[in-house]
Amino acid sequence: MQKQYKLTRERLEELKAELEHLKTVREHEVAELIKEARGFGDLSENSEYDEAKNEQGKLYSRIAELEAIIPNAVIIDDNVSVDKGANIGATILTERLDNGAKTEFILVGSQEANHKATPMRLSDESPYGKAVLGHHVDEVVTVEAPAMSFQMRILKITR
Numbered sequence: 001m002q003k004q005y006k007l008t009r010e011r012l013e014e015l016k017a018e019l020e021h022l023k024t025v026r027e028h029e030v031a032e033l034i035k036e037a038r039g040f041g042d043l044s045e046n047s048e049y050d051e052a053k054n055e056q057g058k059l060y061s062r063i064a065e066l067e068a069i070i071p072n073a074v075i076i077d078d079n080v081s082v083d084k085g086a087n088i089g090a091t092i093l094t095e096r097l098d099n100g101a102k103t104e105f106i107l108v109g110s111q112e113a114n115h116k117a118t119p120m121r122l123s124d125e126s127p128y129g130k131a132v133l134g135h136h137v138d139e140v141v142t143v144e145a146p147a148m149s150f151q152m153r154i155l156k157i158t159r
Helices: 009-038 047-072 127-132
Strands: 005-007 073-075 091-096 102-108 120-123 140-144 149-158
Touching: 005 009, 005 047, 009 047, 009 073, 047 073, 091 127, 102 127, 120 127, 127 140
Parallel strands: 005 073, 102 120
Antiparallel strands: 091 102, 091 149, 140 149
16 A cells, blocks of 8 residues: 655645656756766766766656655645644644643644744654644643653644
């Protein structure tokens, strides 16, 4: 069975647009880079050619990745009630029991995770995401991170 990718409708459309751009515009640009680099002479010592071929490899890798994600995307239902606990699309505020540190994040599918966003967008597959998924306000959950484990209380869940 293929892996399913949980995405918002907006993110799925972004990925479709990216795939279209890569296949139409970027692929032609990279082909042109390779063509130009071939004109610089001996390919065995041609760094421009090597760089263009590396770029082509990255391009085809990303196209393959998108072609695997898009048909296996599952659209996240934005209307899921927080009464069912923390779920994808919810904004969650937690507090660590050991040091009182508060963390606010949006629980998202793995393709939308972004630790630098404000608030952070954490994957449901991450240690934090796995810990809170399905739990309710005032519940204490254990985060099993690779380096350590700790407990936190869910303070707030909103949509």
